[in-house]
Structure formats: structure tokens, C-alpha cells
Amino acid sequence: MRTPVFILSDFGDQDTYTAQMKAAILSFAGFDTPVIDLTWNVQRGNVLHGAFHLSAALPRLPEGSVTLAVVDPGVGTGRLGLAALWRGRYVVAPDNGLVSMLPEPMSIWKLPPPGDEVSSTFHGRDFFAPCAARLSVDPGWTEFLEPLSDPVLLRVSPGEPAGDRLAAEVLHTDHFGNCLLNITHELAGGLTVTGIVTPGGILPLKTVRCYADGTPGEELLFLSGSQGFMEIASSGGSAAELLGLAPGMGVSLTVKESEPS
């Protein structure tokens, strides 16, 4: 039974690029290899947005699976490729920060440099896909790879409480307009978030357990989302539209200390 290969990219859906990577995987690893789209909608060239999606999804993927992650504005330059092993799941990616949000410990190896036959504009298909396919059929390959001791890691700020404010950042806004913040469930456990600072004043946030707990159309909600982070949602529509939020933007939340329980 073949190990599945998941694909994350910023390739969108206007082209056959993703299919060409899948074809490269099937050609190498066998036609019965399951290849599954993780997402093709990472923002164009936004490595940190890709890092978010990878860290949110990877814990949910089966052990032994391989994820091919291609957000690669530096394709064709000298940047390295890497293979990583995180809690039993493999990742193949350019060494540009895509693994920045995966918590330690993680094993990382350098991929061998691409051969001369590889195009200079599509390493996802010509280089990374065959590497991911090889890893899916031969995980022992890593024994022959050189460890990568200094992978590129992007600064990922954690949410930071200071007095009655909590500075946070939007990691992602989803299809429903929910705004995923860089505030883990653990961090949020010690605080009570009461509102969000906007140009028009502080809007109250109601801490709830599920999206349906709000009054339709009237409330901004604050809840533990399914991706490991706290979310701002709107009971009647898109919180991202209401608040004008997008990935990478900063937000300031008002907090009070949780009552000791």
C-alpha cells in the first residue's frame, strides 16, 4: 500500500502545473501512489503564508506521508532544497523558510543539487516532485543525505501580551472569513480577550465555543479554532471583511487577566 503524497503550493488553479507535478510523482513512485491537494492557494510567493498552511495541516496528515511544499520565488537561483522529518511526516521543499512554523524537534537534510536536465523555472515538477516521490517509496534515502544544520527560518512572532493589550498577527483568513491569529490555544488559556482595537474604536469580542454560539449578524466572536490557533469570527458573515483583515496584518486585542479558577 503506497504512502500518500500531499501537495502544497501557490500555483492556483489556472494551469496544469499541479497536474504536471502529480504526473512526475506517479511516474517515479508508481501509478497507485495517492496524490492529494493540500492547497494550491498559498498567496503568490508568500513563504510565511505557506509555512502557516504547512504547520496547520501537517499534524493532521498520516504518519509516513510526504508533503511536497512548493512556494518558490527563488526557483532557478542557488537556494538549496531540503527534506525534513517532523513527528513521522516528511516534507520536501525549497530551503526558504517554509518549515519555519513547525515546532522543534525536526530532522532536516539537504537535497542533492538538481541536475543539468532540470528546467530553471519549474523545480516543483522537475526536481522536488521526484524527490518527494523517492522519499515516499524509500524513506531510507535520508541516510544518504547530508544534514542541514542552518535551514532558512523566517521570524514568526508569537502573540505578545503587554498590560491590557495583546499584539497579534493574522496568519490566515479562511473561506468563511474567519481570521486565524498567531495566538495558540495555550497562550489564550491564561487570558480573557475582550475586544479588538479598530480605527472606529474598540469592538467587543465574545468568547464562544462554536460558530453558532453568536447572535446572527450582530457579534464578533473569539474562539479556539480547529487549526491550533485562536480565531476571530463573525456570527453573521465574514470577520475578515468586517474588520478589513488579511494575512500578515497586525491586530491589537484588549485583554483582562483570567479569573483564577
Next chain:
Amino acid sequence: MRTPVFILSDFGDQDTYTAQMKAAILSFAGFDTPVIDLTWNVQRGNVLHGAFHLSAALPRLPEGSVTLAVVDPGVGTGRLGLAALWRGRYVVAPDNGLVSMLPEPMSIWKLPPPGDEVSSTFHGRDFFAPCAARLSVDPGWTEFLEPLSDPVLLRVSPGEPAGDRLAAEVLHTDHFGNCLLNITHELAGGLTVTGIVTPGGILPLKTVRCYADGTPGEELLFLSGSQGFMEIASSGGSAAELLGLAPGMGVSLTVKESEPS
């Protein structure tokens, strides 16, 4: 050989939510389980639109297949989950009306309540996906489930002829701008539809057999579509745009009785 699992949702394509459900299915049922997107573009939270897509596609899916249907604005509340068996195909869904457009007879069972380890914001991944996976490998599971005698059913109006008018509703507008109406081929068989009432007057509808039967750019067409319903199409573009139609909107058609044949 594994039974395929199809997935219908309103999750869009901005996130890894669908992939996380697929991962849950593969983890439970085996990596060689075919998982296939039915659609992720049900309108956000629109259960009736999901019910349309489910009823249009289900007759085309292989017998023995399982369809995981997740349009679930009430996730985390007390609403039940169900498993249904319709003409040899299984459906797993929240009990909120998603099976409303499947004609009787249908067997329906209650799913057991989710355990405490299930998130309150993503039952699709944490609860319904494993249930669908289980049903795909063990259809006999239903023998241990309690029948659901009173599933939530939404009102689905059939098209209604009255004199020389036929009141109908738009079930769906497709990628080509074709407007699928709640008029079955059977109902249409006894009528001759001649036009559609618009604010600017009655526009003629030409009954045709296929989309290419119209004069490009000039005609509104009325034909038996491939999804089991009558459609209004435009020979030169999008009927939905021309007429300003969207799912859920009502339309009034002019009819005359068919000549006896």
C-alpha cells in the same frame, strides 16, 4: 478494492480543510481508499444548495460509494449526525436537511454522538470523516445504529403550474450560467414553456435539445439538462447574468398546454 468516498462541502478552496478530511479518511480506511471531490463550492452555509448538489450527483455515483456531505453552520451545537442509504449509495451528513431532495425510499440512521476529543468547530474532519471512512470499509455498521425516524427535511417546492403561468425556483446556476430550475423532466413533459417573465416584459424561451441549437447571442433556451432538471440557457453567454438569477430566486414562466401527441 476500496469503495470510493466522495466529498461535498461549502469549504471553498482557500484552506486545507478538505485535505484534512481526506487525511482523516485515509488514516481510518486505508491509504488506497479513493477520495474524490464532489464539490467544495456549495454556497456558504446554504443547506438547500447542498441538498441540490447531493441529489443531482448521487444517482451518478457508483453503488456502494459513500458521500461525506458537510454544510454545517450548526457545528458544535446539539444537532445530530446521520447516515443514509439511498439506492445503494451511502451518505454521511449532519441532520440539518442535506438529504431533503433525495426522493423516498431512503433508510436513515442516527450517528452516535461525537466523543469529547472532537473539536467543536470542525466535525467534518473530526467526526463525519471517520464515520464515512468506517462506512466505506464496514457497511454492516448500520445494523448497530439506531434508525432516525424524523430527520430534518427542508421544504423543497416543486414547480407549480397555475393557468398559463408556472412558478418555479432557481436551484443552481452553473459555471456556464445555465439556470437549473426545480422543474423535473417529467413535469416539463406535460407543458410547453414559452417564455420567462422579467421586469422588462416576457422574454421568449426556445425549447431545444442541446446548447448549440440556439442562434449565438440572440436566444434564451429551455432544455432538459443533464442533472435531472429543466434549464434556462443562453445561446451566446450566461443566462444567469442576462436574467440576474441566483440560487433560491423565484421565476415565473409562461406556458401553454402541450398539444396531444
Next chain:
Amino acid sequence: MRTPVFILSDFGDQDTYTAQMKAAILSFAGFDTPVIDLTWNVQRGNVLHGAFHLSAALPRLPEGSVTLAVVDPGVGTGRLGLAALWRGRYVVAPDNGLVSMLPEPMSIWKLPPPGDEVSSTFHGRDFFAPCAARLSVDPGWTEFLEPLSDPVLLRVSPGEPAGDRLAAEVLHTDHFGNCLLNITHELAGGLTVTGIVTPGGILPLKTVRCYADGTPGEELLFLSGSQGFMEIASSGGSAAELLGLAPGMGVSLTVKESEPS
């Protein structure tokens, strides 16, 4: 081990049409048949745009694979269906020009006419999908098919140099705004392209090896793309948006003869 079936269409992602074709393939060829989306985003009814995507992707697909190509504005009319064999890969499509950009030699056969049970609005599902599925399990079927000696072929202009100008056409604009031109790497090898003629004057094109070779935000790039054609890219954004280009539009490039090497 099953042969994969790839699917190319202009069906978009608003419907379950692609899934219904996949279900038809699995029902015929077996549930373990890999079915993979090549693209569903061919421009609506634009056969030449479909022909581009087919010719760009086909060389990358595994030998023995079958590609189901459905861009079919003439569905339900008398147009024929065809099966083609190109360098070991099969294609099943309406006979309307979809194979126009595949270089000779190619073997082409007529598909038998659809039976009476086939809908007049969705041959992709009811006729072409079962034909593709049959070919995937029984390639010898072609021995029983009649050769098609005069397939419909659309005019595909090659780029044409004349003095210091090169008249070309946009075949496709991709998700990143790269403009793929009908200029093969071979044709480009004998020329040095220096600029593009726009209403505001001639803008310089810098010939580079990879997308990262430009100065962000300042330059238009000209490079050998991964799809077999020369591309105009922008180092800081979307060349398609900057230049207002879309598939089917003509462009005029300025050239000088390459120095003899």
C-alpha cells in the same frame, strides 16, 4: 496497476460535473483507477485554449495514460468523437480541434457514435468518460476503431519574424501573470528579443534564465518557460496585468539577430 486518466475541461469548479465524469470512469474501469485533474479552467468553449493546455501538459504525462479532454460547445450536435495516440499517450476528445497543437505524427481514430441512452447535453460524462475508461483498461480497442483521416484542426499561428519585428500570439496567461507566447524555444534560439510594442511605446524585455533574475518591480522579463514556450514575465508582479494581455491576443516584439556564436 491501473493506468491513470487525466481530465481537461472548461467546467470550472462550481458544479459536480467533473466528479460525475470521474464516477463514470471509476464505474467502468474499476475503483482503483487514478483520476487526476489536468485543469478545469480552460476558457469557456475556447477550443484553442484547451488545445494549448493539452499540448503543454501531454508530454509530461506518463506513457500509457489516457487524457479525457472535454471542451465541447457542440455537444449534442453531429460532431464526431475521436481517440488519438501521441507518443504513447492516449487522448479522448470531441473532434473539434482540441488536438490541433499536438505535433505529428499522431494516430487518430473515430469513436463510435453515442447510443440513444446518452444525454444531449453532457457527452463528457455519458460518452467520452466511458470511452476514456475503456481505453485505459483496453488500449487494444483502437484496433476495432476506424481511422479518422481528416480531424478538425484549428489554425495555430507560429510566431513570425519579419525584419526587426516578431508577430506573436498569447497562448495563455498563468496564475502568476506570466504570458506564454506561441514562440517555441527553438524559434527563440535564433533571435534576440529586445522589447514589446505597446500603445505607450516600446517597453524593453530583459532576457533571463529564471523569474528571480529581474529587479523586483522594475523589469519585464523574457525567458524560456517550463511549458515549451517563451514567456513574458514581470519581476515584480503580473505581466498579464501590466500589459493587458489575455489568451488569443496578438503582440509585436522587437528583435535583433543573435550574434553568431
